[in-house]
Amino acid sequence: MPQNEGPQHEGFEEELGAVLRRTGDGFATDDRRELVAGGLRRGRSRLLRRRLAVTGGALALAAVGIGGAYGSSLLPAGGGPEKVSVAGPKAPEQTRGTSAEAEAEAAAEARANKRGEARIPVKKLAAVLKANTPAGTWEIDNPDGKGQSVLGVYDDGKGKAAVSVGLYRAGAGGESGEDQVTCPSKTAVPYDACTMEQLAGGARLMVLQGYEYPDKREETKQWRAVLLTKDGFLIDAMEYNAAAEKGAEISRENPPFSPAQLKALVTADGWRPLLKQIPSLPRPEKSDSGRQSPAAPGAEATQATLRSLLPKGLTFGDRGGQPGYAFVVVDDGKGKSLVQINVQTNMGDIAGDVFGSGDVTTLPDGRLVKLTQQPGEKGGSGVVWWSADTLATDGFRVVVSAFNTGAQHEDATRAEPVLTMEQLKAIALSPKWRKLPLTSN
Structure with missing residues (x-):
């Protein structure tokens, strides 16, 4: 990946996305969305550490987030597959019979397990999301797909809002679960409010009311609730006051769900059966080049x-x-x-x-x-x-x-x-x- 020194870069998310799109040319896989999601999830953490090391100027946050840093979501919430797709040409029609589809699904499951990632039907994730938020209309992204996150656009009649929820094991990508439920320093991350809470049963919760852009060049608000369960799972919910994380006009003054409603969402019992489908963390991958890890x-x-x-x-x-x-x-x-x-x-x-x-x-x-x-x-x-x-x-x-x-x-x-x-x-x-x-x- 190219290394650019100085303030010219727009951000590690955009750079990583471009690399993934270039790399994806020629892929013909049915789990391409999880390829993107997994690549972003792992790559943002690695790229953040590398970018800090290369430039020495990007102010590291108090913690590296699940999808990267505080203020970054897993994917552009509410965006269609065309925004993040790395899909190449479709496989020939004659190879897509029932047997071929079953083989492809089994291979996708094996790859996901090796990466420590789940292939939960998005419809099941969306069902829990809808059941634990106020009444409104939803446009769910990739509803027939599989993964461990759900993204969509919610509308309660007061303006569309991008919303995402991701399920993870603490420690994936090297991130600390404790860090994810600790309010960051305002030196690193500007925000309006942040609370931390120890819940009955040993879980810990953080609710952060902040912004998509640290310099507030756009007034896109990002409100986030992260729950760390006693048994080491993370439930990460994010919402915006716009129909997309980036590049969409402000549609409402604040994101739709209050801090109390975000808490209710991430603590909902409906997530528990889905969390159990997330595989154990894989062993750290060795570098193909044999180069020692930093x-x-x-x-x-x-x-x-x-x-x-x-x-x-x-x-x-x-x-x-x-x-x-x-x-x-x-x-x-x-x-x-x-x-x-x-x-x-x-x-x-x-x-x-x-x-x-x-x-x-x-x-x-x-x-x-x-x-x-x-x-x-x-x-x-x-x-x-x-x-x-x-x-x-x-x-x-x-x-x-x-x-x-x-x-x-x-x-x-x-x-x-x-x-x-x-x-x-x-x-x-x-x-x-x-x-x-x-x-x-």
Whole structure:
């Protein structure tokens, strides 16, 4: 997959979708929708981690979401198959008899089980969705298909709204179930309200009232409820105040279901029999190329090390992170400044893409150092983004960034970041990062 540095990219969802569409040319499979859904679900998580590692500038969220990051859904809710299809030519008619269809179905089931994905009839998912939401009309996407998510457009007479519900096992794609029911930091994700609740029986619930776009360039609202069951399943419901996740006009002031109604939806008993059809998680896939998977230090160790390397006299505000990534908002008395870091191993394959141009120097030990000063990319007015990016000969990479605002989607609070370019470089080159224990991503 091409690696693009800097703010030119529109987002990992669009890039991944384009790659899937190109890859899909020539497919003739009856489970192509789950191919897309599964690819997006796994690929967004991997691509987010890779994009963070490549650019060092995309602000990681407090957690990587089920379908990617907070604020991203599994697929463009309410969109027809033509928006996400990777279908190629249909198989010849003579091969599509009852026997051939049964063989194709068995093969599709086997592939899904290998991926740890269910092939639940969409009609059954839609039935539970309709039974646990207020009266209204529904247009269900791919009603004759199979998978572990249902997408549709709901209309109660007050405006159409895209709605989706997905069922998953916690830990699929490397995501933490606990992270999914923890309200994110507003430094990473702007939202109007977020609640967390421990339910009877041991389940945990988060309800988030936020926006599709962090910079609010469009006023598309996304409200989301995620339930983590005691036995390790996730039920993720999302709704919008438009007929599609992206690209549709606002049809109503708010999404149709209240937080209480979202809670009722994800806690409905009707999901339980369907959850039981989700296979156990497969073992991690080995890379076809034999390349080692990236590894990173734990979230707490990364955060603590970053704080220990910052100048004295700073006031610390919001902070957070995940393995290999940490952010902290600091203030030296002249305004808030966001500082973030990415630490990852086995990244030597991005050397040409990232260090092939710009202000790059090579240290005596072979480490590459690239210093960059550029405008922010998340919509805040007057925001600048300074970074020091380093790559060792064995692929160990450390990227440190600082901004002249406490959150990239908010306007600048000061003329320059709290750290100078030399300070950013010193933090990135600190030997402390090499001493942290690593875990696989």
